[in-house]
Amino acid sequence: MVVTEADLREQLRRPTVGAQVVVPAGSTLTPSARDFIKQWALVEVTAPASEATPTTTERPDGTWDRASQFPVDLTGEQPRCVCCGAQPDSKASSLTQLNAHHYAPKTHPRIKLRGKVDSLHSLTLMVQGLASRRGEAGLAAALGSLAAYCRELTSAEYNERPADPFELPGWSSDELHRATHDPSGVLGIEHLTIDGADDELQHWLNIGRSTTRELEICALETFDSPHHPYGASICHGLNRLSSVWYFLQLAWKRGGVL
Template sequence: MPSWITETSLRAEHGLAHGSEVHLPEGVRLTPSASQLLAERKIRVKYIGDDGRVFLPDETEAGANQKASVHPLTSANARPGNRCSVCHSQVEKKTELLTLLDSERLVPKTHPRIALRGKLDTLISQTVWVQTQFAASFEKYPVLRHALADLRSFMGNLLRSEVTGDVQSEISMGNLDDETIHRISHHPLKYLGHDHIVPELRHGANVSLLNVLRAMAREAELDACRAFQTDNFELTRPDIVQGLNRLSSAIYVLMLMTLVVESTGSLPELGGIS
């Protein structure tokens, strides 16, 4: 008999940012309320087998899986092409200098979009590490664990959207949407009861770790501007650039939330981050 994933377990164990995705063990099934939660937040589901292969739900969304596994990032199951992005001819042997820009085109690894992917990859790896360092605090303050999990999900979605060309969804952190995060980041004293900070030693280890992520998100935003800025100073992917801009703001808000929680033991009501 398959095990069931409930709404409660989803909220406790996964980042549930709008437009992101969750990875569940192969063979489990979702309860109606769990399915509704994922649908409301437009969260994609992927199933992971014991051998690490990734599957998509079947048409009934019942937890059964496709026979063919898919790429964990792009969800594709077709072999990519090897077409040169300059001359448009097929490349018989891909050298170490080249890598895939999309499912068909090869570009040098120095391409600005490949540089951006590297920066996002580093940001995600550092975020997962910060999550492990925060483990003790998260047990005491689950609000922080859930907020950072949502931001980690958003980072993965940014990377997927850049690779696939899909439009990036707006950021969310718990029940805080893009506009609310932006507003709190500009007026923290009004909403959190603490004014802006420039991180320093007295703010403690957790704030310091989050600040590293905030700075890396800012660096990724600059790389995105370099990758997508045209000669007319327009952006071909404004959704990616805005997403990274809001990501650094959200991490800053989480820094302030952490400082307030560690100082006072509680947070003001912010729309039900849980």
């Protein structure tokens, strides 16, 4: 279990110096959570995981695959700069919010990664629109799930929590893995070797796949430890997402998504 600064603030509502916060046994504190404890000289109280207050890693609605909504919460105290710890009176144009309580330079690795996920999200929505206009309802719905997962990855990175695993309606993670490694056995077609004669939609799906592979490399550079408390799940999610793009290519070639 990962405990974020937002989890601690949810417990305290209004922090005071020396207040107690409950930290589940065996949990990991994010860097901003540790800074928050240090800033307010908070006293950590360890509790069994079964008795601890639920953290933001749990979904009250049970799913990330939902319609887009404006993600920014403008309530709370003014963010601090991760470079100097200060709370600037006004934000310089070279800074942006790293999380709900910290500014960071726009050259920060996480901000670079976030921008690339944003670009993938835009590409996914564009391809979804193309599929929808072509009357490919099943493909458009699947691409909608991919777009929603881009939003899940951004939310996980911003809130410093593990990302939920990707799921495509009607296909388990294991089934998707088998389909992309043995398309002949699962889908009845061979691995793809597309060329310039292929349909435009197939090429856009291929761009989505290759873009996601590049993005996975960026994520691995940002979170280079396989034991990172939340970054490892983002890297894994992007790895699976590139496979899903390939699955959609295969399904399109076969003549249907599901």
